[in-house]
Amino acid sequence: MIDYDPFSDDAMRDPHKIYAELRKGDGPHFIEKYNAWALVHFEDIWNTSTKHEKDITFTAGQPLTNVLLGEPVPHAFPSMDMSEHRKWRRVVHADYTKGSVEKERERITALAREILAPLAERGSFDFYKEYVNRVLAINAGYNLGLPREKSIAWRGLVDETMHRETGQVGTSSERNLKAAGQLAQQLHAYVREVRANPALAGGHVAKYLAAEIDGQKLDDQGLVNLLIIFLTVGSGTTPNVCAGAVYYLAQNPDQKHAVLNDLSLVPQAFSEAARYDQPTNILCRRAANDFEIRGKQIKAGQNLLMVYASANRDEAEFERAGEFDIFRSYPRDLTFGVGGHMCLGMHLATMAGVILLEEFFKVAGDYRIDTGRCTRAYSEFLSGFDHIPVELGD
Numbered sequence: 001m002i003d004y005d006p007f008s009d010d011a012m013r014d015p016h017k018i019y020a021e022l023r024k025g026d027g028p029h030f031i032e033k034y035n036a037w038a039l040v041h042f043e044d045i046w047n048t049s050t051k052h053e054k055d056i057t058f059t060a061g062q063p064l065t066n067v068l069l070g071e072p073v074p075h076a077f078p079s080m081d082m083s084e085h086r087k088w089r090r091v092v093h094a095d096y097t098k099g100s101v102e103k104e105r106e107r108i109t110a111l112a113r114e115i116l117a118p119l120a121e122r123g124s125f126d127f128y129k130e131y132v133n134r135v136l137a138i139n140a141g142y143n144l145g146l147p148r149e150k151s152i153a154w155r156g157l158v159d160e161t162m163h164r165e166t167g168q169v170g171t172s173s174e175r176n177l178k179a180a181g182q183l184a185q186q187l188h189a190y191v192r193e194v195r196a197n198p199a200l201a202g203g204h205v206a207k208y209l210a211a212e213i214d215g216q217k218l219d220d221q222g223l224v225n226l227l228i229i230f231l232t233v234g235s236g237t238t239p240n241v242c243a244g245a246v247y248y249l250a251q252n253p254d255q256k257h258a259v260l261n262d263l264s265l266v267p268q269a270f271s272e273a274a275r276y277d278q279p280t281n282i283l284c285r286r287a288a289n290d291f292e293i294r295g296k297q298i299k300a301g302q303n304l305l306m307v308y309a310s311a312n313r314d315e316a317e318f319e320r321a322g323e324f325d326i327f328r329s330y331p332r333d334l335t336f337g338v339g340g341h342m343c344l345g346m347h348l349a350t351m352a353g354v355i356l357l358e359e360f361f362k363v364a365g366d367y368r369i370d371t372g373r374c375t376r377a378y379s380e381f382l383s384g385f386d387h388i389p390v391e392l393g394d
């Protein structure tokens with residue numbers, strides 16, 4: 001029996017050893033302390049998301065801090081159930097189709113080049129903070145209709161609200177609360193400004209400001225919630241995957257040289273980094289009805305942990321799942337989830353991630369990474385590298 005706690009220091013640092021142990025069990029693993037089932041096998045997450053959507057509710061939130069610790073749930077479409085969820089998600093859906101995202105290729109490429117050029121001139125820099133996270137924070141702000149300086153400042157505050165000290169459980173340290181207070185104050189002021197003068201709003205903010213669904217319009221808090229969600233998801237996962245790609249390629253020189261010699265392999269490198277080191281480590285739901293997963297009886301009211309990072313390394317689904325191999329192929333994965341709440345931004349994430357990597361590899365030469373100084377996010381929710389010191393080569 002494994003005493004698995006997703007908030008334990010071991011699990012927050014590097015959960016993969018624990019997940020490998022948990023996957024030796026058949027079916028979901030019960031965590032009494034949280035009245036929760038951890039779904040660590042690919043098949044269990046896939047089947048629950050595709051066959052039991054009516055038996056689960058998203059209204060308790062998706063992050064573990066909401067579902068397991070009872071922190072307040074921001075009311076927005078990710079924490080709504082089906083018919084309501086679909087209507088509010090649809091307001092911006094057209095901006096995230098493959099075709100719409102493709103129209104942004106030139107703008108995102110130009111932005112990547114602009115941010116990368118002075119860094120490349122310097123020769124060594126933090127690949128995550130100075131390059132990929134910076135580009136995607138500006139891009140997330142662009143999609144929301146925000147000016148650049150606001151996007152960067154607010155993304156910085158979002159990071160502060162999510163920061164954890166060693167051993168910290170939940171998001172209520174003094175540092176988190178101070179940042180959350182500043183962020184709320186500034187976002188509410190912004191929402192009041194665009195409400196008073198809608199011509200100042202652009203992108204998603206303009207669409208959500210105007211949206212009326214079933215006779216309901218969003219109040220200020222509803223708009224602030226969406227701003228925080230889009231700033232977080234729009235710039236918080238794709239950079240981890242890019243950082244993972246350059247790190248794991250550096251650990252596997254044959255694959256690294258193959259990519260440097262043939263940039264058409266970059267999409268495979270991005271997908272493999274996302275599979276191998278899935279950035280949305282765990283997302284939750286709550287059972288709305290009793291149902292069964294592989295012989296385990298799930299009761300209404302119990303919590304469900306979709307441990308995506310474990311599912312994407314499940315040996316029953318992927319051969320040599322614990323190896324980084326950009327040449328592998330597979331018919332399905334859980335990188336962007338599955339079902340009605342599947343990632344809205346998957347086409348954007350894939351296109352932007354590939355652009356960011358291609359632009360880097362064009363100037364990187366035989367780059368080196370100072371592995372001793374790399375750091376990973378300390379979190380139960382999002383995982384991946386958040387500091388990658390790189391030195392460009394010849």
Ligand code: HEM
Pocket residue numbers: 062077078079089230233234235237238241274278279280283284306308334335336337338340341342343344345346348349350
């Ligand atoms: C490689 C990068 C990314 C990964 C791995 C990823 C992964 C995921 C996953 C697994 C989910 C499903 C959540 C669940 O099952 O509870 C999700 C949802 C979501 N993602 Fe992403 N995501 C990425 C990038 C993005 C980007 C760039 C955006 C930009 C808008 C985005 C927006 C969203 C939204 C809004 C949801 C909630 C969808 C809903 O509940 O209807 N994601 N993402």
